[in-house]
Amino acid sequence: MKRLLFCTSALAALAAPAWAEEAEVLIADPLPEVVVTATRIPAIAQRTPGARVIDARAIEQRGALFAADILADVPGLSVVRSGAFGGPTQVRIRGANPGKTLVLVDGVPVNDAAEINGAYDFSGFELGDIQRIEVLSGPQSSLWGSDAIGGVIAFTTREVDGVRAEAEAGSFDTLRGRLAAGVATDTYAVGAWVSRFVTDGISAADEADGATETDGFDNTTIGARGRYALSATARIDGSVRWSRSEADIDGFPAPAFALADTPDRTEGEQWSGFARLSAEALGLSHQLSLSASDLVRDTIADFPFSFEANRQVWRWQADGAAGERLTYAFGAERExxxxSVSTGAVEDLGTTSLFGVASVEATDRLSLTGALRWDDTDDFGSETTGRLSAALDLDGGFILSGAWGTGFKAPSISQAVCDFCFSAAPFPALTPERADSVEVALGWTAPDGRLDGRITVYRLNVEDQISYVFDPVTFDAVYVNIAETRTDGIEVEGRAALGGGFDLTVAYAWTNARDETTDARLLRVPEHAGSATLGWSGERLSGALTVRAEGDQDDAGGVRDGFVTANLNASYALTDQVSLTARIENLADARYQQVFGYGEPGRSAYVGVRLRY
Incomplete structure (x- = not known):
């Protein structure tokens, strides 16, 4: 197959094993193929429309501490962060609201079942233990069921072999530390890690609006991962990840009910994990796993709230192949x-699912992939979703690919019980939201593999979207299926190996996301967004300069102005085991807002040390 066409601006470095040293591979070398595993069966990224991979080396080179720091550079993905340090942070893929992005950690769904839309909060998602991030844009319900209308973000934790430690200090009295240790052999592996981040922060409300109080953030993440080969054909593995965050936030105090300094704060605690048995039998590779997640979040304010949610998924999957051209997988799940909801009542939902996916090399140039899934919900009937994709090698290093897919999202627990609803009439009966999408991509790779790029054109339709409707005359407030949304978009991305250890990656997205009922633009989705990363790697010095820009976006309460910001990260290897690190964020000291009304830090600097054994 051809070499990797391109990745996002986050892919400023080559794919590398966990703990590999930067100097062992020159960025100027041709790019290898990058494999996507969140597709259920391994797939090559450049042949998979909407697939991007961010590896551990790219995360390190960029100096990204939290998931939101690097996800913002994925074309078509917008990060919504209400407060710079620890503020609620959600993502939208291709204009779909945050509840339509499924988040997986080691295959474990971690979306917040008690959040109104079922969305995941990325504010405390620290990257110290993450080996790779895979983003699949577009409906992926045929692979992963509900919550995947916009796409999937899958995180994989790293297997530790050795000892690694990091410490950093900088602006806003920020302190950060990481420690990981483990051992890995062909027979077994066991490792653990801990990360700590604390800062005094800045005011969550923009200081330009008169806010002066600093809002701090405190985050701790602990995890462990292991595997053991029971025999030549069977093994067990598993992982567990726990995190706790405390963040000062600002609220909307009476009588103006405008964003301002308040003593409000949030506390959140989450753990997730899985245990899996893998075995060869009947000519197939079988996996039987149990995954679970549990989340508690509290808001301490004039109107306090406390929510708790948990999820368990039993999954069986069998993988097989027929010759060299056909690979397939099928299985079953129970979720x-x-x-809990605002009243304190506890509700539950459940789904039983069957799925199958297959990929065939129809010819030496043409590959076809199809997926089909049936989900039977306990409360909202059953849904069948599918996806078809194809990739065709053309002459001159071009690859033409495309995909068509459908998706659905069952109402969340809050929507199902009509939490925060007020009406004298019976609450409307909700049905699942449905989506369909089509996309076409054209990619090109230079003969020497040092220059590549891809352009993707897509349309995403969402029908029966659930909206919260308030009637100012009757004061009724309910959830109803009324909205229809459409997103038309173009995503452009590319990479050039410039020589001398330098490379350049660029990404741009035009996202036209609208409510088909009113023709209004969807909130918090910039029409134009892009980034460029210049990376370098030498014998001792490596780093990256990233410039990111977003256009204006409509927001609740007004229009958030567009902005341009830049970050610089670098490391210098004193020895094979010791490196000094430095990073500067908001290099030009730009004043901007990511979400209307919420300020972002000015220029800030951080220095640290990294140890590896």
């Missing part, structure tokens, strides 16, 4: 979720 149970439980969550």
């Amino acid at each position: 149970d979720t439980e969550g």
